[in-house]
Amino acid sequence: MKIAIGCDHGGLDHKNAIAEFLKEKGFEVLDHGIYEQKAIDYPIIAKKVALSVKNNEADLGVLVCGTGIGMSLAANKIKGIRAAVCSEHFSAKYTRLHNNSNILCLGGRVIGVGTALELVDLFVNTEFEGGRHQNRINLINEIENNNL
Numbered sequence: 001m002k003i004a005i006g007c008d009h010g011g012l013d014h015k016n017a018i019a020e021f022l023k024e025k026g027f028e029v030l031d032h033g034i035y036e037q038k039a040i041d042y043p044i045i046a047k048k049v050a051l052s053v054k055n056n057e058a059d060l061g062v063l064v065c066g067t068g069i070g071m072s073l074a075a076n077k078i079k080g081i082r083a084a085v086c087s088e089h090f091s092a093k094y095t096r097l098h099n100n101s102n103i104l105c106l107g108g109r110v111i112g113v114g115t116a117l118e119l120v121d122l123f124v125n126t127e128f129e130g131g132r133h134q135n136r137i138n139l140i141n142e143i144e145n146n147n148l
């Protein structure tokens with residue numbers, strides 16, 4: 001399984017720890033940066049990770065900025081992306097089970113690295129439940145396709 005990851009200057013330590021963690025667990029990692037502690041506008045990185053997921057270069061994505069919110073707003077503008085900001089375990093698990101989210105967004109200034117790794121672990125190891133939840137995803141897609 002391949003995971004695309006990326007961050008802005010609010011999440012570099014978290015992103016690097018996530019890259020190491022995922023590799024240790026046997027995942028392939030596609031690291032879109034940043035690679036040094038230098039300011040960057042988060043939509044640039046969100047777009048790269050989201051397009052990797054959309055184009056099936058990666059199965060799932062993880063984005064880290066200061067709050068996780070900017071990354072999620074930007075990533076969710078790409079068709080087919082369901083990016084969820086999570087800062088606790090229940091949401092990280094259920095956004096896979098019920099929302100079939102394909103990108104996890106984390107706040108590097110909100111949660112510690114230890115929590116971030118646990119949330120990533122849950123996210124990448126939980127499968128979408130399908131069933132009644134698929135119809136809800138279809139309804140989201142319908143909104144997306146209507147270009148409102």
Ligand code: RB5
Pocket residue numbers: 008009010042065066067068069070071
């Ligand atoms: C950057 O200072 C900060 O605004 C960004 O990392 C993120 O928190 C935006 O949502």
